Amino acid sequence: MVFVSEAYTTVPATFSTPLQEKVYQVLQELTMDFQRVETEEVITMEDCQQINERLEMDMVKTLFLCNRQKTNFYLFVTCGDKPFKSKEFSQALDIARVSFASAEQMDTMLGTKIGAATIFSTLLPEAAKVQLILDKDVCDQEYYGCSDGTTTGYLKLKTEDVLRKFLPYVKRQPRVIEV
Known part of the structure; x- marks a missing residue:
């Protein structure tokens, strides 16, 4: 059982990473309402179940993927x-098979570690080469x-x-696919 705090509607008192601080600055700047929880370290989707219950919603799965040559990168939400099926994802984009990008690439390009991939990494200039791909089902939630x-x-x-305020703010037009 993972510890999950009560839900807050205010920014954290302290920040763990530069990206986290930037996230809350932008949420305030764009006047985006939010609820947030603090937890023990959560890595898997199974661990997210208690977060889902506390916030009364379903967490998205955000995957950081790349091609074999490590020249094309995808942030798939x-x-x-x-379940993630590499073959279906690749067919939807008409590209060669993909695999998970390394923890080092995740840190360098997204400013996060494994388990923390987020659409908010698009705030970072290092993520400019990363293509944002959204599952249509996520957009419908x-x-x-x-x-x-x-x-x-x-x-x-x-x-x-997220779609009408945040993505225009970061000047990102995601590709929406059905898988």
């Missing part, structure tokens, strides 16, 4: 309960639950705000 860039902080946002 899908439903937390959906009322709420968007994700990491705040750490493995100990999780957010509940309105999906509409």
Whole structure:
């Protein structure tokens, strides 16, 4: 059982990473309502179940992928309960098979560690080469639950705000696929 705090609607008193601080600055700047929880370290989707219950929503699964040559990178956001099938993902994008990017690449390009991949990494200039891919099912959800860039902080946002406020702010047009 993972510790999950009560839900807060205020920014954390302290920040663990530069990305986490940037996330909350941007949420305030864009006047995006949020609820957040603090947790013990959470890595797996199974660990997220208690977060889902506390925030009354379903966490998304955010995967950092690359091609074999490690020249093309993808941040794929899908439903937390959906199994990832590399073949279906690759077919939807009409690309060669992909694999998971390394922990080092994740740190360098996304400013996060394993378990903390988040759409908010698009705030970082290092993520400019990363293609943002959204599962259509995620776009159809009322709420968007994700990491705040750490493995100990999780957010509940309105999906509409993510799509209509945040993505235009970072000047990113995601590719939406059905898998």
